Amino acid sequence: MQLPSSLLENAVNEFSRLPGIGKKTALRLVLHLLKQETEEVQLFSDTIATMRRNIKFCQRCHNVSDGDICAICANSQRNRQQVCVVENLRDVIAIESTQQFNGTYHVLGGIISPLDGVGPDQLNIETLVQRIAREDVTELIFALNPNIQGDTTIYYIQKKIQQYPCKITTIARGIAFGGELEYADEMTLGRSLANRLPVESYISNR
Numbered sequence: 001m002q003l004p005s006s007l008l009e010n011a012v013n014e015f016s017r018l019p020g021i022g023k024k025t026a027l028r029l030v031l032h033l034l035k036q037e038t039e040e041v042q043l044f045s046d047t048i049a050t051m052r053r054n055i056k057f058c059q060r061c062h063n064v065s066d067g068d069i070c071a072i073c074a075n076s077q078r079n080r081q082q083v084c085v086v087e088n089l090r091d092v093i094a095i096e097s098t099q100q101f102n103g104t105y106h107v108l109g110g111i112i113s114p115l116d117g118v119g120p121d122q123l124n125i126e127t128l129v130q131r132i133a134r135e136d137v138t139e140l141i142f143a144l145n146p147n148i149q150g151d152t153t154i155y156y157i158q159k160k161i162q163q164y165p166c167k168i169t170t171i172a173r174g175i176a177f178g179g180e181l182e183y184a185d186e187m188t189l190g191r192s193l194a195n196r197l198p199v200e201s202y203i204s205n206r
C-alpha cells in the first residue's frame with residue numbers, strides 16, 4: 001500500500017498491529033481520525049495511554065483493577081469460598097455477563113501449553129495454591145476451554161492442591177442450548193451422556 005505521507009503510514013502501521021485489523025481497516029480508522037479535531041484525537045490517544053499506564057491487576061485474583069484489590073474481590077456480597085479459575089480477563093467478563101455466578105475468580109493469565117513454550121511457572125498458579133492454603137476456599141470451579149491444554153492445566157493444579165480439603169469441579173461440557181444432537185461431535189455427545197444431570201437441576205438452571 002503506497003501512502004503519500006510517512007506520518008500517515010506510521011499511524012496505519014500502528015493500527016494494523018492490533019488483532020483483527022488489516023491494512024485497509026487501519027487506513028479507514030486513521031482517515032477517520034484525520035477528520036476529527038486535534039483535541040479529540042489527543043483525548044483518544046491520552047485515554048489509551050492513561051489506561052495502559054495506570055491500570056493495575058488485583059493482587060488476589062489478577063483481574064484488572066483500579067486499585068490493589070479488584071471490585072469483585074472487594075465486594076462483601078460475593079462468595080469468597082467459591083473460586084472460578086479462568087484463563088484470561090475476557091473469560092471473567094463473559095462469566096460476569098451471565099449474572100449466574102456470585103463467587104470470586106482467579107485469572108491464570110494463560111494456559112499450560114508446552115508446544116507454545118508456556119509452562120506452569122509463567123502462569124498465576126502459585127498464587128492460587130497460596131489462596132487455597134490461606135483462605136477458606138471450599139470449591140474450585142475450572143472454567144477453562146475444553147481442549148488438551150485446558151485438561152493439562154486442570155490436572156496440574158489438581159495435583160498441586162490435593163492435600164487441601166477443597167472440592168474441585170469443572171463447568172459442564174455438552175450440547176449447546178438450541179443445538180441438535182445429530183450434529184454434535186462424538187466427544188461432546190459422549191461427555192454430555194457421562195455428565196448427565198438429574199432433570200430437576202436441569203430445569204431449575206434454565
Ligand SMILES: [Zn+2]
Nearest residue numbers: 058061070073
Ligand atoms: Zn480480585
